[in-house]
Amino acid sequence: MKISMLTGKHDNSLPRHEIARGKNNLSLLFAKGRRLKSGNLMMMSASVGSQRAGSGASVRVLFTVGKRLVPKAVMRNRIKRLMREAYRLEKPVLLELIAGMAPAEDGGKGVTFIAILYRGSREAVPSLPVFRTEMRTMLQSFAKTAARSASEGDER
C-alpha cells in the first residue's frame, strides 16, 4: 500500500469520468457482458469501440446494488462506497496487468466497461479487507481471460 502510494497519486484516484454512465452503454454491458463470479461480487465486462481489451485502452467502472437485494438506502450507499473504495485501492493491479498485455490494434481508442454487482447477504455487510481481496483476485482473473482472448485474436 505504501509503495503504491509512492508510485503516484493518480493511480488511486477515481474521478467521475472513470465511472461508467449512459443508458445505451450500460444496457449493452448488461446484455452482452462477460460474467465473473466471486463470493460477494459479480463482475461483468464489455468493450466498446475496440474488439477487445488491450494496453492503452481506458477503463470505466460501475458499482451497483439491487434494490430488491438490499432494501435500505443507507445500506446500499454503504456497500457501494465500500466497493468503490476497494476498487480504488486495487486499481494499480489492474493497470499493471493491462499495461503488460499486447497493445490494442486501434491504438487505445476503445473503452472497456466493467460493472461490479453486489450479490452478498442483505444483513451482514462485509468489511473492507474482504472486498479488497475479492476485488484483487477478480481483477487478476479478468486480466487473464482478456489476455487469452487477445492472444487468440478476434473472430467476431
Added chain:
RNA sequence: AAACCGCAAGUGUGCAGUCGCUGUGUGGCAUAGUCCAUGCAGAGGAAAGUCCGAACUUCACAGGGCAGGGUGCCGGUCGAGAACCUCUGGUUCAAGCCCGGGGGCAGCGGUGCAAGCCGUCUGCCACAGAGAGUGCAACAGAAAGCGAACCGCCACGGGAAACCGCGGUAAGGGUGAAAAGGCGGUGUAAGAGACCACCAGACAUUCCAGUGAUGGGAUGUGCUAUGAAAACCUCCCCGAAGCAAGGCCAAAUAAGAACGCUCUUCCCCGUCGGGAAUAAGAGUUGCCCGCUCAAUUCAAAAGGGUAUCGCUCUGCUUGCAGAGCAGUGCCCUCGAGAGAGCUUUCGGGUCGGCCGCAUUAGAUAAAUGGCUGCAGCUUCGCCACUUGCUGGCGAUUCACAGAAUUCGGCUUACAGCUUCGGUUUCAGC
C-alpha cells in the same frame, strides 16, 4: 432519591491527520486539459411515508347538467404564501397546523324528595340538516313509528264460580341499546297535559349583551316531534394534472406534407350558383349537452369525334337530305384520382443533451466516503483498594436513517443524554 411510563420538549458523538469524491472562486502553463496548485461550501429531525396545503409550470376557462371530492361551530396581530388596491401601507383568500372561545356528551363534586340546576374541575366530540323525501333498526318484545293493549287496572254484559265476551286506560310490570316530556297534585270507574304548580325541550315574534359562534329575558302557540346522514340524500363549498410539469437544441431509421420530374394504370366521374351530407376524429384534463378546430365524401376541374330517339329551321324529289338545340350510348385526348420511383424543402418527433436546479448541497446507475490516532457514550471481562454508581486495563458498540423543484403542516421510526409531567417504592421532616 430510585425504578417504570410518556405519539411531552430538546439534542442527535467531537477533534486532528491522511487517501479520495462533487460544486465553485482565484492563479499557473513550450502541453489549454478528462491538467496542476490553492481557498471556500457540501444530508436530516425526521431528508422517510406521500396524508393535507402553498409556490411554480402547462392545459382549460359563455353557460348548464351528471359523476367525484369536502374534518361543514366562531374568532385570531399563528400561518408557507398568493391575489387585488387609492402601494413606506391596507383589504381579501389560504392546511386535517397553532392559540383562544362557544355549544354538546360522559365522569366527578355541590344542591334538590325527584326531574333538574350549578361548576376557575377532568376527559372526549368530522360540531350543517332527521319539522323535505326514500330506506334501515337483528334477537327479544303486544307494539320499533301512516302512534302500540301481552300482563295488569277499571266499567258494562254473561255465568253459581273459575272465568268468558266487549270496551276504556300508557299510572304500574315485563322485553329491549332505545317504549313517545319529568316529578308532585287535582281529577277520574280506572286513567291520561284533560287541568294546575315547578322544571326540561321545540317553534314564531321581539328586546338586550357579544366582532362572532352564542348566551340571557319577554310574549304567544302546541303540549312533544325516537335513533342514525362516517345509509342514500338535501343545503353549502371545491378547475385539472403534476418537475416523469414544462421549455430549448437535436442523430439514425421509418412514416407524413408540399413543389417538381419520370413511369404504369384507367373501373367509375365530366363546367352554374349556393351549399349539403356522412360516419365519426381531435380539444373541452372524469363524462354529457353545447362550443371550437380539423378531416372525409359529393360538389371541383373541358375539349373533340361518332351513332341515334325527339324538337325546330331550310331545301325540295313529300319522305328524304342538310343544319341547329337538347337528351342518351360509345370512343379519344385531358383532368381530378390510384400505384411506384427520384430530387429538393418543411413540420412533428425518438435516442441523447441543456435549462427548469436555487439564496452557503445540486447529482442523474445519482457526490457528502475509507483508514489511523485521541477523547466521549453503551455493554462485557479482569485487576486494585480508600468498597465508591471509585479508579485502571482490555475488548466491543455508537440509534432511526441518505437530499432529487422548493416551502409550511401532519404522521411514522429512533440508542444514549438533559429537562418536564405522571405512577409506585424507600428515607427524612
Added chain:
RNA sequence: GCGGGUGUAACUCAGUUGGUAGAGUGUUUGCUUCCCAAGCAAAAUGUCGCGAGUUCGAAUCUCGUCACCCGCU
C-alpha cells in the same frame, strides 16, 4: 413524483341493505381392513394486520397507521 390492490383458521380463499365468522385442503379421534391407502363419521383450531372513531352493536362504515404486491416516462 403519480396511481392502484391485498391483509380473515396451519395453507388457499368465501363472507353486503352493519346483527352469533364459513368452505376446501391439512391435523386429531373413531369406524372399515390381516395392515396401509381410499372411503365414512365426528372434533379442535380465529387479537378478522394494528390503533382510534361513528353506532345499541363493526370483518363490514370513516380516519389514521404498518406490512406486502403491482402499474405509469
